[in-house]
Amino acid sequence: MAQIIDGKAIAAKVRQEVSQAVTSLRERGIQVGLHVVLVGDDPASHVYVRNKERASAEVGIRGITHRLPADTTESDLLTLLASLNRDPEVDGVLVQLPVPPHIDTNRVTDAQDPARDVDGFHPVNLGMLVSDRPGLRACTPAGCMRLIDETGTDLKGKRAVVVGRSLIVGKPMAHLLLQRHATVTICHSRTQDLPTRIAEADVLIAAIGRANLVRGEWIKPGAVVIDVGMNRNDAGKLTGDVDYEGAFDRASFITPVPGGVGPMTIAYLMRNTVLAACARRGLPDPF
Ligand code: NDP
Numbered sequence: 001m002a003q004i005i006d007g008k009a010i011a012a013k014v015r016q017e018v019s020q021a022v023t024s025l026r027e028r029g030i031q032v033g034l035h036v037v038l039v040g041d042d043p044a045s046h047v048y049v050r051n052k053e054r055a056s057a058e059v060g061i062r063g064i065t066h067r068l069p070a071d072t073t074e075s076d077l078l079t080l081l082a083s084l085n086r087d088p089e090v091d092g093v094l095v096q097l098p099v100p101p102h103i104d105t106n107r108v109t110d111a112q113d114p115a116r117d118v119d120g121f122h123p124v125n126l127g128m129l130v131s132d133r134p135g136l137r138a139c140t141p142a143g144c145m146r147l148i149d150e151t152g153t154d155l156k157g158k159r160a161v162v163v164g165r166s167l168i169v170g171k172p173m174a175h176l177l178l179q180r181h182a183t184v185t186i187c188h189s190r191t192q193d194l195p196t197r198i199a200e201a202d203v204l205i206a207a208i209g210r211a212n213l214v215r216g217e218w219i220k221p222g223a224v225v226i227d228v229g230m231n232r233n234d235a236g237k238l239t240g241d242v243d244y245e246g247a248f249d250r251a252s253f254i255t256p257v258p259g260g261v262g263p264m265t266i267a268y269l270m271r272n273t274v275l276a277a278c279a280r281r282g283l284p285d286p287f
Contacts, residue, residue, distance in 0.1 A: 001248065001249060002225070002247070002248045002249075002250075002251040002252060002253055002254040003151075003252065003253050003254075004253075004254060004255075004256055005147050005150065005151060005226075005253050005254065005255045005256075005260060006259070007143075007147060007255055007256070007259055007260040007261055007262065007263045007264050008259050008263050010146065010147060010150050010263075010264065011143075011263035011264050011266070011267040012263075012267075014143075014146065014264070014267035014268065014270075014271060015055070015058060015059050015267050015270060017271070017287060018059045018061075018267070018270045018271050018274055019058070019059040019060055021274045021278075021286040021287065022059055022060040022061060022274060023060060024286065025274070025277060025278075025283075025286075026060065030277065030281070031062055031089070032060070032061045032062065032091050032092075032273055032274055032277045033061065033062040033063075033064065033089050033090055033091050033092070033277075034052075034056050034061050034062070034063050034064070034091065034092040034093075034094075034118065034269075034270075034273045035064045035065075035066065035084050035090050035092065035093045035094075036049055036052055036053070036063065036064070036065045036066070036093075036094055036095075036096060037065075037066045037068065037077070037080065037081070037084075037093070037094070037095045037096065038065060038066065038067050038068065038096045039068045039069075039070065039072050039077060039095070039096075039099050039100055039103065040068075040069070040070035040072075040099070040100045041070055042098070045096045045097075045098075048096060049065055049096055051266060052065075052094075052266060052269065053065060055266045055267070055269070055270055056270065056273075059270050061270060061273055061274075066080060068080075070100050071100075072100075072103075073102075074102065074103045074104060074107065074108075077095075077099070077103060077108060078107070078108070078111045081093065081095070081108070081111045081112055082111065084113075084116070085111075085112070085113040085116065090116060091116060091118075091273055091274075091276050091277035091280065092116055092118035092269075092272065092273035092276050092277075093112055093113070093116045093117070093118070094117075094118055094119045094269070095108050095109075095112070109121050109122055109123070110122070110123065114135070114136070115276060115279065115280050116276055116280070117136055117276075118136060118139075118269055118272040118273050118276055119136075119138065119139065119168075119269070119272075120135070120136040120137045120138035120139065120142075120172070120272065121138065121167065121168060122136075125137070125138075126167065126171075126172065129172055129175050129176070130175055132179055134279075136272050136275065136276060137172065137176065137272070138168055138169070138172040139264075139265045139266075139268040139269045139272060140168065140169050140173075140207075140228060140261060140264070140265045140268075141169060141172040141173035141176050142176070142268045142271075142272075143261060143264025143265050143267065143268040144173060144176075144205060144226050144228065144261060144264070145176050145177075145180075146264060146268070147226055147255060147260070147261065147264060148203060148224060148226065151224055151252075151253045153202075153203065153224050153253075155177060155180040155181060155182040155203065156180065156181040156182070157181060157182070157183065158182050158183070158202040158203055159182070159183050159185070159200050159201055159202045159203070160174075160177040160182035160183065160184045160185070160201065160202065160203040160204075160205070161184075161185045161187060161197055161198055161200060161201035161203070161204050161205070162174045162177070162184065162185070162186050162187065162205045162207065163187045163188070163191075163194070163198070163204070163205065163206050163207065163208050163214070163241070164187075164188065164205075164206070164207030164208050164209075164228070165186050165187075165188045166207065169207040169228055170186060170188075170205075170207050171186070173205050173207065174186045177203070177205075182203065185197055185200070185201075194218075195215070195218045198214060198218040198219065198220075199218055199219070199220055200220065201219075201220055201223055202220065202222075202223055202224065203223065203224045203226070204219065204220075204223055204224070204225050204226065204242075205226045205228060206225070206226070206227050206228060206229055206240065206241035206242050207228035207229065207241070208229055208241040209229055209230075209231060209241065210229070210231065210241055211229070211231035211233055211239045211240075211241070212239060212240075212241070212242070212243045213229075213241050213242075214227075214241055214242040214243060214247070215243050215246060216242075216243045216245065216246015216247045216248070216249065216250060217246060217250075219242075219246075219247045219250040219251055220250070221250050222250075222251070222252045223250070223251050223252065224251065224252060224253045224254075225242055225247050225251040225253065225254040225255065226255050226260070226261065227240035227241055227242040227244070227254070227255050227256075227257050227260060227261065228240075228241070228261045229241030229242070229257065230257065230258075230262065238257060238258045239257060240255075240256075240257030240260070242254075244256065244257070271287065274286060274287075275287070
């Protein structure tokens with residue numbers, strides 16, 4: 001039987017650490033500021049942005065949301081980003097994705113200042129990760145690493161399997177694991193014999209977006225299972241990519257969905273904002 005990795009409790013601990021760092025910066029006259037840009041009326045995006053506003057307020061970060069109409073032109077959006085890049089009071093900027101289809105996502109990402117790119121999606125930050133150099137790391141993979149660390153697992157030499165190769169989860173996750181000396185396999189939709197690859201995993205990260213795709217009987221006994229997936233079933237219930245009940249009997253540690261990776265993503269966004277505020281001013285990492 002697995003031990004449950006309590007993402008809610010660990011995220012609360014991260015927010016507490018962030019809150020302390022924000023307070024000490026304020027004592028030095030620095031008010032940390034996070035700007036979120038939301039284009040259009042996507043209901044899920046509005047919920048995510050409200051959660052970010054709430055999290056900012058809770059840790060003492062000044063959160064400012066720019067809500068723009070769905071017909072905002074790409075050029076107007078790029079102009080706003082350019083002005084945020086120049087504003088000395090802006091520590092972090094993120095554009096809530098997806099943007100409407102008439103706007104090119106890559107152009108938006110590229111227009112951000114890498115030093116303020118708290119999502120860690122800018123090619124400079126991704127390149128710094130691959131080069132093992134300091135930079136802002138994508139929030140979800142960074143949060144997953146913290147969850148693994150909280151289990152006390154030493155990753156050195158372990159077999160880690162990441163299912164999913166997106167730029168926001170799978171690929172950065174694999175590089176973070178590699179940095180910690182795990183032997184990493186990346187799987188995707190064209191991978192042959194996924195069950196065998198998964199059965200090799202001492203640490204499994206599922207970032208697929210297919211409810212219960214990973215069967216419990218595929219899990220190596222004693223594995224650490226991190227389920228990034230967020231899928232709604234027909235009844236509207238949130239489920240992960242891993243068959244939780246089946247995996248629970250075999251894993252040593254497992255994240256629930258909800259209450260696992262989800263809360264960590266937003267906590268690490270707050271943490272990244274503080275890291276960006278410090279790095280931009282030449283201050284040491286407060287964590
Ligand atoms: P993407 O759709 O960008 O990537 C999904 C990946 O899964 C792709 O690499 C795809 O392969 C792979 N894949 C799809 N089907 C299969 C299959 N049958 N077998 C093996 N691999 C498969 O998704 P994201 O990375 O953005 O997100 C993944 C999941 O994580 C989603 O459920 C998302 O909602 C969730 N998520 C959760 C977050 C959180 O905070 N908890 C944050 C971000 C995401 P290929 O590349 O070949 O198409």
